[in-house]
Amino acid sequence: xxxxxxxxxxxxxxxxxxxxxxxxxxxxxxxxxxxxxxxxxxxxxxxxxxxxxxxxxxxxxxxxxxxxxxxxxxxxxxxxxxxxxxxxxxxxxxxxxxxxxxxxxxxxxxxxxxxxxxxxxxxxxxxxxxxxxxxxxxxxxxxxxxxxxxxxxxxxxxxxxxxxxxxxxxxxxxxxxxxxx
Amino acid sequence: xxxxxxxxxxxxxxxxxxxxxxxxxxxxxxxxxxxxxxxxxxxxxxxxxxxxxxxxxxxxxxxxxxxxxxxxxxxxxxxxxxxxxxxxxxxxxxxxxxxxxxxxxxxxxxxxxxxxxxxxxxxxxxxxxxxxxxxxxxxxxxxxxxxxxxxxxxxxxxxxxxxxxxxxxxxxxxxxxxxxxxxxxxxxxxxxxxxxxxxxxxxxxxxxxxxxxxxxxxxxxxxxxxxxxxxxxxxxxxxxxxxxxxxxxxxxxxxxxxxxxxxxxxxxxxxxxxxxxxxxxxxxxxxxxxxxxxxxxxxxxxxxxxxxxxxxxxxxxxxxxxxxxxxxxxxxxxxxxxxxxxxxxxxxxxxxxxxxxxxxxxxxxxxxxxxxxxxxxxxxxxxxxxxxxxx
Numbered sequence: 001x002x003x004x005x006x007x008x009x010x011x012x013x014x015x016x017x018x019x020x021x022x023x024x025x026x027x028x029x030x031x032x033x034x035x036x037x038x039x040x041x042x043x044x045x046x047x048x049x050x051x052x053x054x055x056x057x058x059x060x061x062x063x064x065x066x067x068x069x070x071x072x073x074x075x076x077x078x079x080x081x082x083x084x085x086x087x088x089x090x091x092x093x094x095x096x097x098x099x100x101x102x103x104x105x106x107x108x109x110x111x112x113x114x115x116x117x118x119x120x121x122x123x124x125x126x127x128x129x130x131x132x133x134x135x136x137x138x139x140x141x142x143x144x145x146x147x148x149x150x151x152x153x154x155x156x157x158x159x160x161x162x163x164x165x166x167x168x169x170x171x172x173x174x175x176x177x178x179x180x181x
Numbered sequence: 182x183x184x185x186x187x188x189x190x191x192x193x194x195x196x197x198x199x200x201x202x203x204x205x206x207x208x209x210x211x212x213x214x215x216x217x218x219x220x221x222x223x224x225x226x227x228x229x230x231x232x233x234x235x236x237x238x239x240x241x242x243x244x245x246x247x248x249x250x251x252x253x254x255x256x257x258x259x260x261x262x263x264x265x266x267x268x269x270x271x272x273x274x275x276x277x278x279x280x281x282x283x284x285x286x287x288x289x290x291x292x293x294x295x296x297x298x299x300x301x302x303x304x305x306x307x308x309x310x311x312x313x314x315x316x317x318x319x320x321x322x323x324x325x326x327x328x329x330x331x332x333x334x335x336x337x338x339x340x341x342x343x344x345x346x347x348x349x350x351x352x353x354x355x356x357x358x359x360x361x362x363x364x365x366x367x368x369x370x371x372x373x374x375x376x377x378x379x380x381x382x383x384x385x386x387x388x389x390x391x392x393x394x395x396x397x398x399x400x401x402x403x404x405x406x407x408x409x410x411x412x413x414x415x416x417x418x419x420x421x422x423x424x425x426x427x428x429x430x431x432x433x434x435x436x437x438x439x440x441x442x443x444x445x446x447x448x449x450x451x452x453x454x455x456x457x458x459x460x461x462x463x464x465x466x467x468x469x470x471x472x473x474x475x476x477x478x479x480x481x482x483x484x485x486x487x488x489x490x491x492x493x494x495x496x497x498x499x500x501x502x503x504x505x506x507x508x509x510x511x512x513x514x515x516x517x518x519x520x521x522x523x524x525x526x527x528x529x530x531x532x533x534x535x536x537x538x539x540x541x542x543x544x545x546x547x548x549x550x551x552x553x554x555x556x557x558x559x560x561x562x563x564x565x566x567x568x569x570x571x572x
Contacts, residue, residue, distance in 0.1 A: 005234035010291070012204035012326055013318050014184060016236055020194040023552045028191070081464050082191065082227050146563025149543075151407040156385050156540035161412045167535060168391035172367045 027136040031084045034130060038076030038091060045069025056105055056119060057112035068098065085141075088134035095127035183572065184322030185551045187237045190228035193552045198238070201318065201326035206253030209330030211266060215343040216243035216320045218551070218568040219351055220377050221493045223559050224445060225310070229469065230495050232295070232312040240309040241268035242351045243320025244343060250330065257331040264334040265350045266320060266327055267520035270306040273332035284517035289329055291315045304517065321551055323572040335524045338532070344539035345531050347569065348382070353538045354523040356382025356442070359491035360390050361523075362514040363438035370394040372427060372436035372481075373413070374474045375443035376404035378541050378567045379491050383440045385411045385536060392438070396430060398423055400448065403564040407541070418448075424481050435483035444492025445470035455500065462499065469496030479506050490515035541567045548572040 006015055024032075045052055046069030049062040058065070075094050078087030102123060105116045157164040186196040201210060219242050224230050244265040247258050258264070271278050272288035289306035290296050296303040296313050306328070309319020317328065327333055337346045356379050363371060371387040373380050376399035384395045388411070397408035400419040409415050416426045427436055449456045455473055462468035478488050479502050488511055506513070530536050543566045546554055554568045 005236045008234060008312060008316060009236070009318075010204060012202035012208075014182070014198035014201050014238060014322070016186060016196050016198050018197040019186075019188070020196050020552070022188065022194055023192050023556065077464050083460070083464070141560060146557070146565075148403065149564040150403050151540075151543070151564075151566070152410050154407050154540040155410045155412070156381070156536055156538065157411070158534045158537050161388070164385075164388055164412070164535065168389050169367070172391040 025140060027133055027140060028084070030129065030133045031079050031088055031137065034091060034126075034133060035076045035079030035084070035087065037126070038072045038079060040076075042069045042072030042074075042076060045072060055112060055115045056102070057110040057116070058105055064101070068094075068101070071097075085134060085137045088130055088137065091130040092127060092134060095123055095130055098123045099127065182323035183548055184238045184318075185240065185548065185570075187225060187233055187239055188235050191226060193226060193239060193555050195549050195552055198322070201324055203249060203251045203326065205328060206251040207329050207331055208251040209247050209254055209258055209327045209334075210249040211243075211245040211264065211320075211325045211327055212248045213243050213245040213320050213323060213325055213572045215245070215347050216240050216322075216548075216570050216572065217347060217352075218242075218321070218554060218558050218570070220379060220444075222309070222555070224493055224495065226555050226559065227446070229445060229463075230311045230493075231469075232316075234312060234316065237312075237316060238309060238318040238320075238322050240319030240321030241307060242347060243308075243325060244337065244347050244350065245320075245325070247330075248324070254331045258334060258336075262334075263337045263339070265337055265346050265524075266308065266325065266334060267349075267354075267524070268308050268310075268351045269333075269517060269520050270308065270315070270317065270328055271332050271521060272329050278332075281519055281522045283519040283521050289315065289333075291317070307517070321548065321570060323548070332521075335521070335528065337528075341528070341531060342539070344542060344569070345537055346528070348378075348538040348541070349524050349527060349531075350520065351518065352378045352382050352541070353527055354520045355379050355491050355518040356384075357386040357523050357527060358516075358518050359383045359440045359442065359489045360386035360392075362489040363387070363390075363440065363487050365390045365392050365438060367391050368393055369437040370396065370431045371438040371440065372396040372398065372478075373408075373440045373442055374398045374478065375441070375492065376401065376408045376415075377442065380404075380440075380442035381407060381411060381541050381566070382538065383442050383491065384408055384413045387438075387440070388412045389530070389536065394430070396427065396436060401561055404566060407566065411540075419450075423477060427481050431483070435481050435486070437483050437486050439478040439482045439486065439488050441474050441478055441488065441490045441492045443474040444490075445472070445494045445498075447471045447473035459499070468499050470494045470498040472498040472501060476500065476502055479509075479511065482509065482511055484509040485511075487512045487514065489513075491518070542569050543567055545569045545571065 049065035075090040247262040270289040275287040286305035293303040306315030371392040395413045397413035405415040459471035
């Protein structure tokens, strides 16, 4: 990608010779992939809900699927953002709703029960990935917490605060005298 | 050479890049001896500032030794000079530079047309920032090309250490300008939102400029402790209501002068529903900034007061209470810092021992550790307040 962006640089600007390791971990990349998956799936649910309802024997539930689509897109966007941990947890919650909706379709009269079982299996797998990614991200950030220090001795005024205040008072009285004259 | 390079959101790498070269007769090359990660670098890290490109070198707080000068530098700099490089690139000749409005220099932005389109009129070129401000390679690197180097520098005498001088390039004059813009009077209560490095400099500047009372607002204990050490009364917004406490401290009148050292990434908390709404809108690209602090300031500031905004805002903000702003007769003053307008005075104050800006440094690491320090600084881990990198 940076080969393309070099077009906007001038001749004397430094250009990359060799790239160092990325800050993005495997979990970050997984969160990214899950985010895009959510956006893609959400778009299908929102704009073509019959593609979901027909094979699952859920005709008439298009409105519900559209709502799920909006939820899926929002969680996806969140998973791509800097708040990806919240995005992934919202995906886990969404997976729960998906599973509940699918379980309701395992009723005796549904001729597409086989498809519903398959969908349940897929959602279950994705839910597991979402959960693992959310857990890993939490662990990743807590591993860097480090020790807590307070900086109560760091005034920044080598001669002390009172001397700084006194200096300021002198300055303001000088300023006032100048204004008066 | 080694440099910290932006590859995308939350992806900064320590790359090997080609060395910078003199392009223009007014250029100089500086061997960077110290550089720092600034709070506004985090906005770039999060990709909240538009027009960053993969391959951009980060960093706009740096100092070092001049190793090469162009033929047009005219003796203003020579090899071996020790300089701080201000983050705003200035020509020193245009109308704005002559007025001392260095951060809106009309000459140095090499993407002037883009800035004209986006801001209405161009501002100065900046190091290690978006391509809207020129896309100049930054100083989190071993070497830096300084354009317009005959003007874009602050010479540092031998008696002043790197740690004392480094912040003359950005956060110290930024905090100072924020306080100066408040027109502080000896009777004033000055409140500072955000106790990061710029907030710390702002509150100490307010004290040096004679404020009667300085109040600092944050929720990170170590930042509040550092603010208290600098003479401020502190408010932890996780523990008490900012508005109630400020009114209590000012006999119900509100602070006379307010400084927003937080900017576009206000803290998100369910206790303040507007912060959640802002975050949701920011994610959906319906709003670029989260201006909770600015809203709070407009609400609590004393009528007739001044609001100074050194915190960075990038684009569009919603639900700004313009009614309160107008009816209370508040004055807003803001802007990127006119660094060179203040640095002679500030360097003198450092030399005289009035202030030592190195108090804010909590971490010093080699350049190679820079990428992970972005995360540490962003997440406020290990009590991190300010990171200095040594190339």
